[in-house]
Amino acid sequence: MADTFSLQRVLETFRSSLSEKKEVYIKYYIAGWQELVAFMNSLGNVFSFISKDVVSKIQILENFLSGENGSHYVTIQSMVKYELENELVDLTKRGSHPESGCRTLLRLHRALRWLELFLERLRTSTEDSKTSVMCSDAYNESLAQHHPWLIRKAVGVAFCAIPGRDTFFDVMHVVALLGESLPLIAEVYQITEDLYAKNNLLELP
């Protein structure tokens, strides 16, 4: 496992993603995901179908951010407002906007919940706890409900290749950091969740 992964950096990027008004900057939200992808890539090819999916979603959001309407994509709040006001979101079935910013970010948002649940399990785990079980329990409680059977099976195979608990703690260096990361990740998650719920965007196709 690459020793270049730093939970501290993940923490810093998600911290930078929160504005004073508690809006979420997409630039830093994406940067947080890029750190997590780098970590996943270091775990081997069995995870590449997952990291490719995340990378493609990051790319879609980066394209919006650097495109001609980029100023509307500075925060998740401004993106939601802009895409809804301009009817740029497929709300019930996929149509002329299959890759809107709102539906793309929703996929990462659901995955952030998985991360929160997994890190919480890791933080409270004991020496004999298995990371594959923590991962899979967190997955069943979050992302799995949105994935078809085939993806759930493939994910189940990938979970078997997850390194043990000690390896995670070696890489993370400071266990205490988990206690600091979790509330921050949870806050970013909750702000996005409330915004999406308020705008009926939680089930975008």
Ligand SMILES: CCCCCCCC/C=C\CCCCCCCC(=O)N[C@@H](COP(=O)(O)O)[C@H](O)/C=C/CCCCCCCCCCCCC
């Ligand atoms: C110190 C601890 C650090 C832990 C770091 C963990 C790093 C993990 C990084 C990413 C987690 C997974 C992100 C998964 C995003 C999935 C988005 C999604 O739901 N995509 C599906 C739907 O997309 P559309 O078709 O609607 O566009 C897509 O079909 C799914 C693709 C692949 C399945 C992804 C399942 C991921 C499950 C959890 C991954 C565990 C990785 C474990 C690494 C330790």
